[in-house]
Amino acid sequence: MSNHVTEIVIATLLFLLVSGMGFWAARWRRPSTMAHLNEWGLGGRSFGSWITWFLIGGDLYTAYTFVAVPALLFGAGAAGFFAVPYTVIVYPLVFAVLVRLWSVSHRHGFVTPADFVRARSGSSTMALLVAVTGIVATMPYIALQLVGIEAVLKAMHVNPTWALIIAFAVLAAYTYQSGLRAPALIAFVKDSLIYLVIIVAIIYIPYKLGGWHKIFDAADTKFKATNGTLLNSANEWQYVTLAFGSALALFLYPHSVTGVLASRSRGVIKRNMSAPPAYSFLLGLIALLGYMAIAAKVKPIGTDGNTIVPVLFDQMFPQWFAGVAFAAVAIGALVPAAIMAIAAANLFTRNIYREYFRPHAEPAEEATVSKITSLAVKVGAVLFILLINPQFSIDLQLIGGVIILQTLPAVAIGLYTRWLHRWGLVAGWAAGMALGLWMLYQIPNAATKHAHFGGSAFPLSKWFDPTSIGLNAKATMYVGFVAVLFNILVAVVVTLICRAAKAPDGVDMTAPDDYTADAGGEPAAGLAGDQLPEPAPTT
Template sequence: MTGVDVPALLTFAAVLVLTSAVAVAARRFYRADVLPTPADWAVAGRRFGTVTTWFLMGGTIYTAYTFVAVPGVVYAEGAIGFFALPYTIIVYPLAFWLLPKLWREARDVGAVTIADVVRVRYDSPGLALAVALTGILVTMPYVALQLLGIRTVLTVLGVYPAGVIGDVILGAVFAVLAVATYRNGLRAAAVIGFLKGVLVFAAIVVIMALLGPPDRLFAEAERRSTGPPDLVSAGVDGGVVTTHLDPGLSTAYVTLAVGSALALLMYPHVLTAAFAARGEQVLRRNSVALLGWTALLGLFALLGVAAHALGVVVAEGRAELAVPTMITQLMPGWAAGAVFGALAIGALVPASIMSVAAAMLFTRNVYVEYVNPNTTPKQQTSIARFVSLLVKFGALGFALLLAAQDTINLQLLGGVWVLQTFPAVVLGALTRRLSPAGMLAGWAVGMLTGTLLVTSGGFSAVVVVGGLQVYAAVIALAANLVVAFGVSAVWRR
């Protein structure tokens, strides 16, 4: 960028300062004289109602990087970028059935993590360890990805890269988040989630009002030669442009949508947010109401088309800058800064919950299980708080020391890996034909298969199989299931 947009930067900073102050004081919103326990720190004592859960889970699932990357993919690749919409629709019927069941299991056995549930359900420390280690492994790059979302905003504001200024701002934002999470656990994420929801919804309403009707955006995007090749005119006589997919990408689109939907509910941070709900009905209501966040994501995806319509041009390979750059062209500096502040807050909610989830997985399912089984609840909370700090600053190191593409590649692998816990988490609730040994063997095969598929294709999540483009996670899950059922059958005999 050519220079620092001072009004935008000041407004951006003001939004972050306000949010940080609220997050640090989060426990004041719920006063209770209770001993520090894992359940109180990590899942807020399972006390969140429908509204709080809606803001918390929406803020968790729809991350800051999602709101920047999805329109960026639409800007760069066209229709394939819209796969995020069907997958966030497909996921909620599964959530309607699965989340209340897992919540009930967790409450009945006093579980705080999904690995706790697996440990009790199958009486298998090894399978629980596999689920815990997978959760920890996929969380680190995911937290770092949220930092990339903030870094994209700072780049457009003109302060990244600029010597150490950008790194200092990133470090300061995460330091405050670390303190808030250390003190208040999941409650910090809950209050930030409320602010995120209000600000992001307000931002998209203002942006869409400035852009005008969507049909005009499609028409103008088609007119410009810079539009992606699969944004084509459908019904030229009406002047309406829609998106259609190259038929060769159909299998990639479908498997990305289905595989991503199945993987989403396996992520520890999503399940941690669900475990904080007050009851099963809260989760069922939210499985319907969270579609409001999907509508919001759809509008953000449309901004990728709008960036073409307005003739926004960014450097090759930096498509994620298209929408933030467009916002600076649409709005005065102070208003753009407020929108960027909302996007930055969008990173803080999932980052906070991810660090809580990873910390508790390590504490409960690694340290207590294998190092010191006599750890008291108070000691578990203290250990988890310390580990949550390590997770955040480890993710900060990822973002500062690794190239952005390296972090994205690791996150691609994370989506493939986390889906390999699907048999243990979901199928075990449907059938008893799967033994712990079978699921553990299937998990190992799925992890290896998925890793080889992604890395051999140059870190592409979509690979060619039998002439068709398919999401690698789905192939790995198929191998996982074949081995899991095969080994389980032999094991029973």
């Protein structure tokens, strides 16, 4: 215990610094009133290039990424490196797709993806499904950020329970007060610390271990039996579909949408999407920390594989710098957790509370409801971690990725074409959801010997003989990818049936040029501010 004192002191000081910033953020770029969802929940929709860059980085690269991706390489070899193709793919997708969402939301005052779906498909059912899917998928994601903090606390031999409760209470308090401005401001500190730690780590640790070739040799030795530092024909399809599916899932998550909608103009987003190499390189190098841990003969604490990065830092760095590194990971958890809680709260307020309980809620009332919901979301996340096995939250996060993908036809395809019928969207969502959950249920977990929900790699041999189409007999594929393909297929078929049966479609409240509008244009006629259209008849 005593030999961790320096680490604990440094990490605590940095935590106090960012907490102070979080409270002060309410005064930063001070709005005339905070009692409006555009201010509290979207930071006034005014963020320029720099802030957006840090905010989206805060969204995409979370503490869990820093902890879990290296743990994956540590445990599974090359398959864990999927994070790199994923991060390459995600930016062109955001560039093309989310700028359209920004434009249409700017015109119509949408705050959440479900707001968009409501206006585009004319289906309040589909909007509700998108909102509920978003909230359910985000909750375990927030809980996972706590898993990141927990891993750090374990490495410092601090009792995680009380430290977690205090950290989250402080986070909840300043998010309540400052809204999206708090994580936006703290993201600067978070990223500066993370860059510092990673740059030092990738120079200093390989130097101490005798060079990169030693690190890769150690990994080769560990995975010798399976040649696991490369892909093989059994896991290459999983690798590709997971990278692609995760990239699609990422920008459907409500918190990524929040980060994008908070920016000032289309140009801000586009500029940002073409300048992310620092983040992506960082992620690739962070992933390789897993191999460094192999070379450094790191032993995880207990059975918690997520502790390998904190333990590696503890072993390799001097005490004071390990403290900085731990603070970086912990703060890296707080930023996305705050954005996610805000995004989930906005969904609840706009698409459940306002839609079903108080259709004429004033902006101030919306902001208040969102603030309270964000508190509830965080309390839920803490309870989640304290009462449930952390492994379970990781499984739930896998499920979260699969289910959020099922909003792809309504949100992402909806940004390009209105062709899919609203009932086709609903039917596709239900079909993709059912198939995805059923597939996940059938996947056993080899490590914990659980029969169900053991991962996201589905063995194709459960359905048919993969060798019959030229694949390896043990070939696996990412559940989310398969489920969303099925979703799209069902949506298309049901659309054709609805068209043939002349079933009434919803009214599209958006115009084609809404999708390319930029800042400075006037809001859509009759849709000024954040008024949503009246509900379309559902039958």
